Amino acid sequence: MSIRGYFVAFCKCIVLLSLRILLLLPAGLPVRSQGDSQSDNKVMDNITVRQGETVFLRCAQGDVVTxxxxxxxxxxxxxxxxxWSVDPRVSLVTLNQEEFTIKIENVDMTDEGQYVCAVQTSSxxxxxxxxxxxxxxxxxxxLSRDIVVNEGANVTLMCQASGKPEPSTSWKLISSSGDLASDDExxxxxxxxxxxxxxxxxxxVNDIDTDVQTVDITVNYxxxxxxxxxxGVTLGQRGVLECEADAVPEADFEWYKDDRRIFNGFDGMEIINTGSLSKLTFFNVxxxxxxxxxxVAINKLGSSNTSFLLYGDAAESRDGTSKHKRGEEEQSSHVCTGVHSTCILVQTCLLFDEAGAT
Structure with a gap:
C-alpha cells in the first residue's frame, strides 16, 4: 500500500473513532424502545422491504448540524x-438542513439489520x-429428480425451499383424481x-409469492x-390380426403360426408395430x-400372449365345426322337417330303383 493509501485509511479510522466517541455509539447498538425520553436516541418503526426493491433511509437534521x-x-x-461505502447500490438522495436521506437499491438479505443516523449539532x-x-x-x-422405478417399489419425493417468512411446502399428483397429496416437504x-x-x-408458499416445480415418476411394469x-377372411382377400399390449417400457412383439415364428415379409405377410399396437397383415389370403x-408382447419385466384364429368360408371355428358344413346340415334339416312326407317318398323311390337294378 502506498503512503497515500495509509494516510486515507488512517483518516477514516480517526473519523470513525471520533464519531463513536462523540456520539457515544458503540458498534452493534441494541434497538431501544420507542419514546426513550431520557436520551436523544430516537427509534423509528421497522422498515419492511422485499428482496430486489429499493429502500430509502431518512434522517431529520434541524438546528445547526456540524x-x-x-x-x-x-x-x-x-x-x-x-x-464511504464501496457498494454501488448505496447512494445519496438528499442532504440539506431539513433531512439527510440515502437509498439502497436491489435490497438483499445481507442488507437486513440496524441502521443509525448520527447527528452532531451545536448543542x-x-x-x-x-x-x-x-x-x-x-x-x-x-428437489427430487425425475425417476423411473419398477411397480411395487417404495418412492420418496423431497422438496425443500428457502424464503422469508419461511415458506410452507406441499405435494400433489397432477391427475384427474388428485387423491394423492402431502402438506410436507x-x-x-x-x-x-x-x-x-x-x-x-x-x-x-409464503406471504410474498409462490414457487412451483414438478417431478415426473415413470413406473415400469x-x-x-x-x-x-x-x-374370418375369404380366400384371396386382405386380412388383419391386431394385438394390443399395455406395458412400460413399450413391449416388443413377436408373431407365431402354431410354433413357427413369423417375420416381416414372410409368405407375403407384413408386421407393423406402432407403440402399443402390432398388426399382422395378409394381403392375399x-x-x-x-x-x-x-x-407375444415382451419387455424387460416379463411377457404376455394371446391367440387368434384366422378362418375362411370352409375353415373351422374354435369349436371345431366347419361353418360351411353346419350351414348345409341346417338347410337339409329344415327342408326335411317342413316336407316330411316328400322325404319319405324320395327315399322309397330310391329303394325301388336300387331293387330293379339288381
Missing part, C-alpha cells in the same frame, strides 16, 4: 456528502435508528402402482395383452394362411 453520518453496524455508509449529539426487515419470496432449492409412496405414475407438483379376436396364430 457532523452527520449514516452507519450500518460498524461501517459508515455516508459521512455528510462523502461516500449535543443525537441518533436515529431504524431496523430493515427484508422479505424474500420462496424459492425451491432442493416429503411425499412417501409405498409400493407404487402404475396408477401412481405421472407428474407430481411441489408448491412453496410387465405387458398385459388384450384378448385376441378371431377373424390362401388356404395355407388359415389356422391359429399367437401374439
Amino acid at each position: 457532523h452527520t453520518a449514516w452507519l450500518n453496524r460498524s461501517s459508515i455508509l455516508y459521512a455528510g456528502e462523502d461516500k 449535543r449529539p443525537r441518533t436515529t435508528s431504524v431496523h430493515i426487515l427484508v422479505q424474500v419470496p420462496p424459492k425451491i432449492i432442493n 416429503y411425499l412417501e409412496i409405498p409400493s407404487i402402482s402404475r396408477q401412481r405414475a405421472g407428474t407430481y407438483e411441489c408448491t412453496a 410387465a405387458p398385459t395383452v388384450s384378448e385376441g379376436r378371431d377373424v 390362401s388356404d395355407g394362411d388359415y389356422g391359429n396364430y399367437t401374439c
Whole structure:
C-alpha cells in the first residue's frame, strides 16, 4: 500500500473513532424502545422491504448540524456528502438542513439489520435508528429428480425451499383424481402402482409469492395383452390380426403360426408395430394362411400372449365345426322337417330303383 493509501485509511479510522466517541455509539447498538425520553436516541418503526426493491433511509437534521453520518453496524455508509461505502447500490438522495436521506437499491438479505443516523449539532449529539426487515419470496432449492422405478417399489419425493417468512411446502399428483397429496416437504409412496405414475407438483408458499416445480415418476411394469379376436377372411382377400399390449417400457412383439415364428415379409405377410399396437397383415389370403396364430408382447419385466384364429368360408371355428358344413346340415334339416312326407317318398323311390337294378 502506498503512503497515500495509509494516510486515507488512517483518516477514516480517526473519523470513525471520533464519531463513536462523540456520539457515544458503540458498534452493534441494541434497538431501544420507542419514546426513550431520557436520551436523544430516537427509534423509528421497522422498515419492511422485499428482496430486489429499493429502500430509502431518512434522517431529520434541524438546528445547526456540524457532523452527520449514516452507519450500518460498524461501517459508515455516508459521512455528510462523502461516500464511504464501496457498494454501488448505496447512494445519496438528499442532504440539506431539513433531512439527510440515502437509498439502497436491489435490497438483499445481507442488507437486513440496524441502521443509525448520527447527528452532531451545536448543542449535543443525537441518533436515529431504524431496523430493515427484508422479505424474500420462496424459492425451491432442493428437489427430487425425475425417476423411473419398477411397480411395487417404495418412492420418496423431497422438496425443500428457502424464503422469508419461511415458506410452507406441499405435494400433489397432477391427475384427474388428485387423491394423492402431502402438506410436507416429503411425499412417501409405498409400493407404487402404475396408477401412481405421472407428474407430481411441489408448491412453496409464503406471504410474498409462490414457487412451483414438478417431478415426473415413470413406473415400469410387465405387458398385459388384450384378448385376441378371431377373424374370418375369404380366400384371396386382405386380412388383419391386431394385438394390443399395455406395458412400460413399450413391449416388443413377436408373431407365431402354431410354433413357427413369423417375420416381416414372410409368405407375403407384413408386421407393423406402432407403440402399443402390432398388426399382422395378409394381403392375399390362401388356404395355407388359415389356422391359429399367437401374439407375444415382451419387455424387460416379463411377457404376455394371446391367440387368434384366422378362418375362411370352409375353415373351422374354435369349436371345431366347419361353418360351411353346419350351414348345409341346417338347410337339409329344415327342408326335411317342413316336407316330411316328400322325404319319405324320395327315399322309397330310391329303394325301388336300387331293387330293379339288381
